[in-house]
Amino acid sequence: MMKRKGITIFRWAALMVSFIFLLYGANFMGSKINWVKLPVFSCALSPSGGVDSICKTIVDVEEWFLGINMIPSLIGIGVFLLLIILFGRLFCGYVCPFGFVQELLSSVRKKLRLPSFKIPLKVKPYFTTVKWIMVIGFLLGIGYCDLCPVRYVMLPLAGMVSGSDFIGIFLAALILGLAFFNERIFCRICPIGALAGIFNSRSLARIKKKGVACTHCRACLEVCPMEIKEIYEEREKTDLTKQECIYCMKCIEICPEETALSFELCKKNILVSKRHRR
Amino acid sequence: MSEIYEERQRERYKRNVVKMAGSSLSQIDETAVSPVDISYFIGRLESIFVGLEDKENNAKIGMYCAMAPEEFVYALGFTPLKLCGNHPTATLAGEDHAPRDSCPVVKASVGFQSMNIIPMFDNLKAVIIPGSCDGKKKAAEILSQYVPIIPIPIYMSKDDDGFELLVETYYGLIATLEHITGRKMTASRLKKACVEISRASKEAYKLYEYLKSDKAVISGTQVMSVMSSYAYDDPGRWATEVKKLNKALAKVQPNSSKRKRKKPRIIIAGSPIGFPHFKIPYLLETLGAQIVTDESCLAGRLLYDPVLPDNYSLDGMVRALAARYVAPCTCPTFIEMEDRFCRLEQEKDITNADGIIYHVLRGCIPYDFELLYIEKWAEKHGIPVLRVETDFSTEDYEPLKIRLEAFIEMLERR
Numbered sequence: 001m002m003k004r005k006g007i008t009i010f011r012w013a014a015l016m017v018s019f020i021f022l023l024y025g026a027n028f029m030g031s032k033i034n035w036v037k038l039p040v041f042s043c044a045l046s047p048s049g050g051v052d053s054i055c056k057t058i059v060d061v062e063e064w065f066l067g068i069n070m071i072p073s074l075i076g077i078g079v080f081l082l083l084i085i086l087f088g089r090l091f092c093g094y095v096c097p098f099g100f101v102q103e104l105l106s107s108v109r110k111k112l113r114l115p116s117f118k119i120p121l122k123v124k125p126y127f128t129t130v131k132w133i134m135v136i137g138f139l140l141g142i143g144y145c146d147l148c149p150v151r152y153v154m155l156p157l158a159g160m161v162s163g164s165d166f167i168g169i170f171l172a173a174l175i176l177g178l179a180f181f182n183e184r185i186f187c188r189i190c191p192i193g194a195l196a197g198i199f200n201s202r203s204l205a206r207i208k209k210k211g212v213a214c215t216h217c218r219a220c221l222e223v224c225p226m227e228i229k230e231i232y233e234e235r236e237k238t239d240l241t242k243q244e245c246i247y248c249m250k251c252i253e254i255c256p257e258e259t260a261l262s263f264e265l266c267k268k269n270i271l272v273s274k275r276h277r278r
Numbered sequence: 279m280s281e282i283y284e285e286r287q288r289e290r291y292k293r294n295v296v297k298m299a300g301s302s303l304s305q306i307d308e309t310a311v312s313p314v315d316i317s318y319f320i321g322r323l324e325s326i327f328v329g330l331e332d333k334e335n336n337a338k339i340g341m342y343c344a345m346a347p348e349e350f351v352y353a354l355g356f357t358p359l360k361l362c363g364n365h366p367t368a369t370l371a372g373e374d375h376a377p378r379d380s381c382p383v384v385k386a387s388v389g390f391q392s393m394n395i396i397p398m399f400d401n402l403k404a405v406i407i408p409g410s411c412d413g414k415k416k417a418a419e420i421l422s423q424y425v426p427i428i429p430i431p432i433y434m435s436k437d438d439d440g441f442e443l444l445v446e447t448y449y450g451l452i453a454t455l456e457h458i459t460g461r462k463m464t465a466s467r468l469k470k471a472c473v474e475i476s477r478a479s480k481e482a483y484k485l486y487e488y489l490k491s492d493k494a495v496i497s498g499t500q501v502m503s504v505m506s507s508y509a510y511d512d513p514g515r516w517a518t519e520v521k522k523l524n525k526a527l528a529k530v531q532p533n534s535s536k537r538k539r540k541k542p543r544i545i546i547a548g549s550p551i552g553f554p555h556f557k558i559p560y561l562l563e564t565l566g567a568q569i570v571t572d573e574s575c576l577a578g579r580l581l582y583d584p585v586l587p588d589n590y591s592l593d594g595m596v597r598a599l600a601a602r603y604v605a606p607c608t609c610p611t612f613i614e615m616e617d618r619f620c621r622l623e624q625e626k627d628i629t630n631a632d633g634i635i636y637h638v639l640r641g642c643i644p645y646d647f648e649l650l651y652i653e654k655w656a657e658k659h660g661i662p663v664l665r666v667e668t669d670f671s672t673e674d675y676e677p678l679k680i681r682l683e684a685f686i687e688m689l690e691r692r
């Protein structure tokens with residue numbers, strides 16, 4: 001059977017390091033790095049965070065626009081855009097602390113050998129709708145920080161009081177509960193992920209497939225946290241970097257067919273699927 | 279009076295099965311290309327079909343068709359037996375219950391139960407019958423006269439809906455097996471079974487790598503017999519034996535041969551080939567061809583796909599098993615043909631094959647349906663295909679030999 005190695009260990013290590021840095025970094029460094037805004041959910045309301053995510057900058061434009069923080073904020077937005085244009089959603093798989101929390105929860109579920117909750121086939125399409133509604137709400141900035149589930153999870157983890165908006169707490173609890181049974185369920189409707197995902201189609205990080213080598217064994221779809229159907233189904237196209245892909249590499253790691261799936265970064269082959277022989 | 283007659287008939291059946299099995303077994307070694315020892319596997323087959331023994335006499339659950347998940351059976355402490363029949367005598371006996379024109383595998387499978395002469399097939403708690411083709415579906419009812427049956431549906435399409443239905447079906451199968459065996463399925467039991475059977479799967483994969491290599495030190499007929507013996511062995515023990523064999527294959531030197539020219543490399547595709555129906559591989563290899571792989575669901579396809587669960591909850595494993603047994607299955611019973619073409623293309627490229635023998639069991643409609651498209655596909659890829667329609671009998675031995683000889687010659691001249 002399958003032993004996870006290499007890339008998964010690296011990914012967990014990256015997620016852990018960035019979790020610590022993004023939650024408590026300012027405690028070590030003295031202050032935040034404020035000219036970088038990341039395409040992940042690292043709450044800007046926390047004073048101890050190492051680097052903020054883009055969210056608050058977009059949500060509360062009036063706070064910095066024409067203010068003293070105008071220049072660093074604009075640079076921050078520029079860095080954010082550059083990062084998503086170059087790497088698409090790569091940060092979701094390796095950096096995002098909220099992604100990490102979700103994955104941690106579902107890995108506890110897996111250790112406990114509890115069944116997962118699969119989203120029924122009929123319900124799946126609605127997730128896309130909700131996702132784009134989230135994006136619109138996010139860009140318009142309507143009360144986003146008050147309801148943001150990330151805040152009610154991240155701030156307490158960073159040792160702070162998170163506020164007491166009842167709906168917000170309820171949503172956060174709901175999402176954590178769901179994430180326990182369905183890996184990264186919030187990522188499916190996450191507005192930052194959705195925005196970064198737009199650039200997945202052209203970014204430097206590519207998931208490739210050699211159709212004829214694929215046996216349609218379905219293993220990749222079963223492990224894909226974003227349930228990207230094409231990764232399993234498609235045979236004609238060679239580039240399968242879908243908008244939803246968070247580059248977790250689970251598909252490549254589990255694929256039992258030699259060279260059927262591979263990952264390319266800057267046109268360099270980084271990872272190739274192979275049969276596990278022992 | 280009729281009892282005496284039946285007893286005599288059984289004796290006659292017995293003699294014929296033993297004779298056929300014995301002669302098929304003695305042919306296997308003729309195809310050897312190195313001194314490698316496969317006597318463990320030959321010995322198993324011999325003990326069951328020539329010695330008519332059942333040494334362990336343990337409780338078993340039988341299954342027909344490669345789409346029955348043996349992990350469930352193994353996890354509940356029973357030995358899974360693959361019961362698909364391939365003996366001409368059994369086919370004959372089966373004709374008392376199934377129409378003449380139906381598929382020989384179905385006839386032989388029914389035949390073995392009705393003849394009741396193989397002790398290994400006694401002591402069956404139940405048999406699982408996936409409804410993978412019409413013959414199997416109808417066989418279920420006939421078989422229910424002799425043994426408790428568990429029919430399970432196989433859905434026409436491998437799309438998402440079909441898959442989710444299959445997962446539900448597998449849960450139902452677990453419940454039925456729990457009821458029949460009186461044991462409870464747990465995640466840890468199932469995991470153990472999956473791990474054990476995946477050992478077998480991995481060793482089989484390596485064995486086929488040896489067969490596919492340029493300087494194969496084992497013949498295709500030998501490999502197919504090893505695979506055939508899996509059907510009647512404990513998966514764990516079989517895995518250990520194949521591991522030994524693989525180790526030996528790494529060291530053994532090929533027999534010296536006077537042949538100058540390279541042997542034509544041939545893939546056997548089409549209907550299943552299992553012991554003792556080895557006339558095609560045997561003829562091919564004694565006539566100077568080399569079998570590089572096969573897509574028989576009783577040999578090359580049997581253990582090819584691994585079980586790859588996302589997690590080791592019962593649910594995770596049931597889903598992975600449903601995926602393993604059906605999603606990549608190249609059986610022509612599904613409405614999608616593409617998987618099969620891709621598989622063939624991939625095998626052709628990996629093995630550098632020169633030709634394909636397309637085996638159609640007389641009466642096996644699904645495989646015959648696809649022949650036309652396989653031929654078109656082969657033409658596009660520039661690889662010759664020979665369709666061979668036959669059954670388990672040895673009557674067409676001579677004409678078959680002539681055709682195969684001509685095909686091999688043609689490949690050599692290309």
Ligand code: SF4
Nearest residue numbers: 043044055145148151
């Ligand atoms: S509350 Fe949410 S949206 Fe607002 S800054 Fe924190 S993480 Fe970003």
Ligand code: SF4
Nearest residue numbers: 092096099187190193
């Ligand atoms: S999609 Fe998931 S990993 Fe990516 S930013 Fe959103 S919460 Fe984080």
Ligand code: SF4
Nearest residue numbers: 224245246248249251
């Ligand atoms: S397609 Fe592969 S890399 Fe992308 S999210 Fe799914 S499993 Fe991860």
Ligand code: SF4
Nearest residue numbers: 214215217218220255
């Ligand atoms: S895991 Fe690999 S072989 Fe299986 S369906 Fe996915 S890409 Fe194809």
